[in-house]
Amino acid sequence: MQEKGKLPTKMVCLSFASLSLTYSIMLIGVYITSSHQGLSCPDWPLCPNGFDLPSSKYFFEHFHRLLVLITSSFIFATAIYSIRKPRQIKNPAVIAGIIVVVQILLGMFVVNSKLQAVIVAGHLGTGMILFAMLLLTFIYSYKQWKNNIKV
Numbered sequence: 136m137q138e139k140g141k142l143p144t145k146m147v148c149l150s151f152a153s154l155s156l157t158y159s160i161m162l163i164g165v166y167i168t169s170s171h172q173g174l175s176c177p178d179w180p181l182c183p184n185g186f187d188l189p190s191s192k193y194f195f196e197h198f199h200r201l202l203v204l205i206t207s208s209f210i211f212a213t214a215i216y217s218i219r220k221p222r223q224i225k226n227p228a229v230i231a232g233i234i235v236v237v238q239i240l241l242g243m244f245v246v247n248s249k250l251q252a253v254i255v256a257g258h259l260g261t262g263m264i265l266f267a268m269l270l271l272t273f274i275y276s277y278k279q280w281k282n283n284i285k286v
């Protein structure tokens with residue numbers, strides 16, 4: 136049984152942060168697609184304003200990419216931290232670390248191909264696999280913590 140008031144472990148916090156940030160990126164991505172703002176930033180990897188505050192013209196595109204920068208750091212930290220953890224936690228966390236690189240490259244192709252439908256579909260599909268891997272990492276870490284097994 137879990138002790139009352141016991142704080143979640145680092146693994147639980149890291150995987151939850153990665154999961155919720157990825158969910159937010161996906162929501163923003165779908166918003167960009169459905170509001171036809173996909174080509175508002177013609178450059179890669181950053182929008183024309185770089186790291187400055189964006190103009191309203193490409194606010195969501197800029198936010199999508201900035202959030203990717205933060206989220207990928209969390210995903211890499213989760214993967215590195217999972218190395219000495221049980222297989223059920225380590226495997227999806229490391230796979231997520233690899234998939235996020237593929238997803239960022241696909242993001243580049245989405246922009247450079249001027250929103251080729253197949254590439255945008257691939258970007259959505261890869262995003263879903265990434266989310267699934269992070270969800271597995273979180274669920275297994277949470278279960279271990281609940282059962283009072285240190286992770």
Ligand code: HEM
Pocket residue numbers: 157160161162163164165166167168169171172173174179180199200203206235238239240241242243245246250255256258259262265
């Ligand atoms: C963790 C990384 C990322 C995730 C999870 C992610 C997720 C998504 C999702 C779910 C969509 C909506 C796709 C659809 O509605 O079919 C999207 C759209 C988009 N993403 Fe990403 N994305 C990521 C990284 C990037 C990067 C690095 C770039 C480019 C620098 C990028 C550029 C775009 C663009 C331009 C769209 C709009 C596509 C359109 O208008 O059809 N994404 N993203």
